Amino acid sequence: MRRSLSAALAAGALAALTLSACVPSTPEAGGGGDAERLTIATTTDVVNFNPLVGNSRTDSWVTNLMYPHLTQIDAEGQRIPYLATEWGYNEDGTEATVTIRDDMTWTDGEPVTADDVVFTINAVAEEQFGVVAGLITALESAEAVSDTEVRFNLSRPDGTFLDSVGFWMPIVPEHVFSQAESVQEFANDSDWVSAGPYVLTEADRGQRYVMERVENFPLAPEGTPAVDEVVFQIYPDVNTEVLALRNGEVDVIGNVLPPSTAVSLQDAEGIELAQVPSLGWAHLQYNMEREPLDDVRVRRALAHSVDYEAIREVALQGFAESTGGSTLTPTLTEWYDDSIQEYPYDPAEARRLLEEAGVTDLSLDMIYDQADANISRWAPLVRDSAAEAGITINLQGLERNTYISHADERDFDIYAGSWAVMDNPPANFALAFGTDGFINYANVSDPELDALIQEANEALTVEEALEPTQEAARIIHDQVYDNVLYVETFNIAYSSDWTGFQPVPSELLGIVHPLSLSQVRPAG
Numbered sequence: 001m002r003r004s005l006s007a008a009l010a011a012g013a014l015a016a017l018t019l020s021a022c023v024p025s026t027p028e029a030g031g032g033g034d035a036e037r038l039t040i041a042t043t044t045d046v047v048n049f050n051p052l053v054g055n056s057r058t059d060s061w062v063t064n065l066m067y068p069h070l071t072q073i074d075a076e077g078q079r080i081p082y083l084a085t086e087w088g089y090n091e092d093g094t095e096a097t098v099t100i101r102d103d104m105t106w107t108d109g110e111p112v113t114a115d116d117v118v119f120t121i122n123a124v125a126e127e128q129f130g131v132v133a134g135l136i137t138a139l140e141s142a143e144a145v146s147d148t149e150v151r152f153n154l155s156r157p158d159g160t161f162l163d164s165v166g167f168w169m170p171i172v173p174e175h176v177f178s179q180a181e182s183v184q185e186f187a188n189d190s191d192w193v194s195a196g197p198y199v200l201t202e203a204d205r206g207q208r209y210v211m212e213r214v215e216n217f218p219l220a221p222e223g224t225p226a227v228d229e230v231v232f233q234i235y236p237d238v239n240t241e242v243l244a245l246r247n248g249e250v251d252v253i254g255n256v257l258p259p260s261t262a263v264s265l266q267d268a269e270g271i272e273l274a275q276v277p278s279l280g281w282a283h284l285q286y287n288m289e290r291e292p293l294d295d296v297r298v299r300r301a302l303a304h305s306v307d308y309e310a311i312r313e314v315a316l317q318g319f320a321e322s323t324g325g326s327t328l329t330p331t332l333t334e335w336y337d338d339s340i341q342e343y344p345y346d347p348a349e350a351r352r353l354l355e356e357a358g359v360t361d362l363s364l365d366m367i368y369d370q371a372d373a374n375i376s377r378w379a380p381l382v383r384d385s386a387a388e389a390g391i392t393i394n395l396q397g398l399e400r401n402t403y404i405s406h407a408d409e410r411d412f413d414i415y416a417g418s419w420a421v422m423d424n425p426p427a428n429f430a431l432a433f434g435t436d437g438f439i440n441y442a443n444v445s446d447p448e449l450d451a452l453i454q455e456a457n458e459a460l461t462v463e464e465a466l467e468p469t470q471e472a473a474r475i476i477h478d479q480v481y482d483n484v485l486y487v488e489t490f491n492i493a494y495s496s497d498w499t500g501f502q503p504v505p506s507e508l509l510g511i512v513h514p515l516s517l518s519q520v521r522p523a524g
Helices: 007-016 057-064 114-127 161-168 238-246 259-265 296-304 308-315 347-357 373-387 400-408 425-433 447-458 462-478
Strands: 037-042 071-073 079-081 084-089 095-100 139-146 149-154 198-204 208-213 229-234 271-277 282-286 363-369 392-398 414-418 483-495
Touching: 037 057, 037 238, 057 208, 057 229, 071 161, 079 084, 079 161, 084 161, 095 114, 095 161, 114 139, 114 149, 149 161, 238 259, 238 483, 259 271, 259 483, 282 296, 282 373, 296 347, 296 483, 308 373, 308 483, 363 373, 363 400, 373 392, 373 414, 392 400, 425 447, 425 462, 447 462
Parallel strands: 037 229, 363 392, 363 414
Antiparallel strands: 071 079, 084 095, 095 149, 139 149, 198 208, 208 229, 271 483, 282 414, 282 483
16 A cells, blocks of 8 residues: 555554653642642633534543544654555555554444444535535545455545544544434533543533543554543633642643743743644735735835744744744644755845835735634734835734634735644645635636645655745745745643653644643652
């Protein structure tokens, strides 16, 4: 099979993840060093217990501990086994095959089999819901070849299929979810079964969620997690979370900290910070359907009018890394291309380019989500540095739903935002820069770029996809189809009473994911 990974690599990859960093709590109060309970603070409540339609960060954290994905990512953003032990394609890319573990069971005693995988993907394909539906457009059918082997028949070669499905699709138990008339509408709000390291046993909306250890979780070092219970405790804001951590009431703050809060905790006694990079990037996009933004000289002038270093050092307080202006970020080490270099902040060059383009008195509106603390801090810096180049940028901080509506309708001059998870460059490029891409906010329409993106998506190995993907990234940078500002470094706080967390990229995973919490143990 093409693009395959063996079970032997699984053990090595998981072992390589073992980094020290963690936290515990008392059964009554939660927090304080007792191995019976790990208490995790979060500012978001559970919206949906159905893992295929979850909405909030806490939805994902809770359900991910029960419903395994085929693959996980490691610290370098590369796919490693979880439920799957091996995966790949046939020679022409029209069949994708996955082999799963034979030693995982649901907590009601039923084995996890290929039938669960087939049921899950068929439910998504038939009802067309959730993020996975948009990732499986090449799927024609799925079949269980045996209890441990699944074959996906594809309508066209799609080298992104297995990476996308493996990372994004949680596997649900057919014998439970098939009882619902609609999988999409299934509430899954009681009598939970789990094939992960923990199972939900108590749900107190708006307050806390208690999860008990699953005795048989073969990916844990001893075959079962070290901690008896994991509790997600809801707090109204980050400040109260930090106070609870300082007081020993919680062991982990699951959500990432604002830069200023992270700075304040750097030297706090008994508190550690785990740092993980984002899987996405912060950026500016220029609407090329509006003159004069259709002129690449104007877009390059705008790129030269941004003081990138000030944004990273002042607004992000140093918790950000340059990508060189590339949409292939250093987080994904196997894709990164360091030959792409950031446009230097050069107001004089910006003025020269505008003069060459015959543009004077350039005034543009920039939309951003006013609730995004980071962007709200750096938006004025973008405005002020542009003013040095004679460019007027009018800031329009919008309520989130209004902001999303403007982006979806391409109703802006400049879009300021960030992508949270861009884990699969060929697939991501098709969405963000393909002529028909769903999130092609800049209105890019470039036949050469489209051809490269298609070539990358049809490639069946990273090695085959690398050259067209990197060439696509160079075009995106050269034409300023996206102006990438930074990759954020996320800070996650925890008590030094614990060790064993496995940090991986992204705010969504961080240190609160199954392969991390199954290895947590008291320090010392």
